[in-house]
Every structure is written in C-alpha cells, then in structure tokens.
Amino acid sequence: MKNIALILASGTGSRCGLDYPKQFAEIKGKCILQYTVEKFQNNKNINEIILVTNKEYLKKVENLTKVYSKVSKVIAGGETRKDSSYNGIFSINEIEANVYIHDGVRPLISDKIISTCTEEMKNNSAVCVTIDSTDTIFETDDKGIISRIPNRKQLKRAQTPQCFRLSVIRKAHELAKNDPSCQVTDDCGLIMHYKLANIKTIQGSNNNIKITYPEDINFAEKLL
DSSP: OEEEEEEEEEEOOOTOOOSGGGGOEEEEEEEHHHHHHHHHHOTTOOOOEEEOOOGGGGGHHHHHHHHOTTTEEEEEESSSHHHHHHHTTTTTSSSSSSSEEETTTOOTTTTHHHHHHHHTTTTOOOEEEEEEEEEEOOOTTTTEEEEEOOOOGGGGGEEEEOOOOOOHHHHHHHHHOOTTTTSSSHHHHHHHHHOOOOOOOEEEOOOOOOOHHHHHHHHHHHEE
C-alpha cells in the first residue's frame, strides 16, 4: 500500500508579520516549504508527495519543488483548511493508501516521527502526532470566566502529520461536504465527528512546531 504525504501550504503570513505566505519565508537560502518537503522526500517509507497551495502560487510551488522526485502534483487549495484537505484527498488516484496530512510550515518534523506513523498505520486507520500539555488548560464561558479545568494528564496538543487510511478520510470529507453541523478545524475532528475510527496518538516533539509568529522563524533557523 502506498504512503502518500499530503502537504497543505495554502496559509498566509499575516500573524508572522509578512506580506507574503509564510511557507515562502527563507531560512539559510531555502524556503520553509522546501525544508518540509525534503523531510518526506528523504523518508524511505513515503512513496508520493502531493502539495496543496493557494491558486495564485501554483507555479511558484511547482518551481520550488520540481527537484523532488516524489512530488507528483501541485494543486489549488480552498477557502479553508478543510477545503484544501478535501481537494488534496480527492486528487489521489489510488483506491486505497495511507495518507499523511502535514502542515507545510512544520519543517522540523523528524524522520523518526514519520517512520513511527508508518509503523502505527499497519494496525490503525487513523494516527495523530501529539505532545503532552505542560500547561494547565482553562475552559471559559462567553464572559471569560473559568467554567472547567480539565485534567492535564489527559490533554494532548495536536501536531501533524495526521495519518489516515484513504477510504476512511474520504468518507469523512464526503459526509462533511454538505453538513453545516460539522464545524471542526482538522481532519481528526472529522473522524471524531462521524465516529469513523479510533485515532491512535503517537509521541511528537517540541521541535515539531507550526511556524506562526516571527519568533518561530528564529527558532527554526537555529535548529536548521
């Protein structure tokens, strides 16, 4: 069964203080997206890479990633992350595969994490990379008053990749397409909303950050 990395790179640079999408910010002569693609290109378990980006940057992404042999296509994303994920998933030609959905601005993903995902997908239909929450989390009401303090030991912070059997994540997106009650923010949320599979969590890394703010670029630069 093929292992396909679906890299979502349709975001903007607004919170990073940039006037262009943050995936194109350069660190040591290469842009963030290239570092991310390289991690999947170099992992022995990944067979194919599909990139999803803003339609205005299709040609730019094609030019930046044409040197990577596993990149099979670059397609346009949608208005939301869910739309971009949908476009990517339904661009896959396989009947069945393992799909690794990853943020284009997480360039510090390790080879070990990708390989662990591959191992866990042998016995699971859904796998998500997570790390423990080191902070106490407050749940508040509409007035900003603390209404509940969940047990921190049971809380995880989600990272990517989020990995799925293709048939399962396709069904989730098909169900959500015309369902206004489904207001989730990621693909694991879709699986949970429709109760399509148990989601196995695996240990991520504090280094596997999603670059969002200017200080994140500085952090990534030090590690890269």
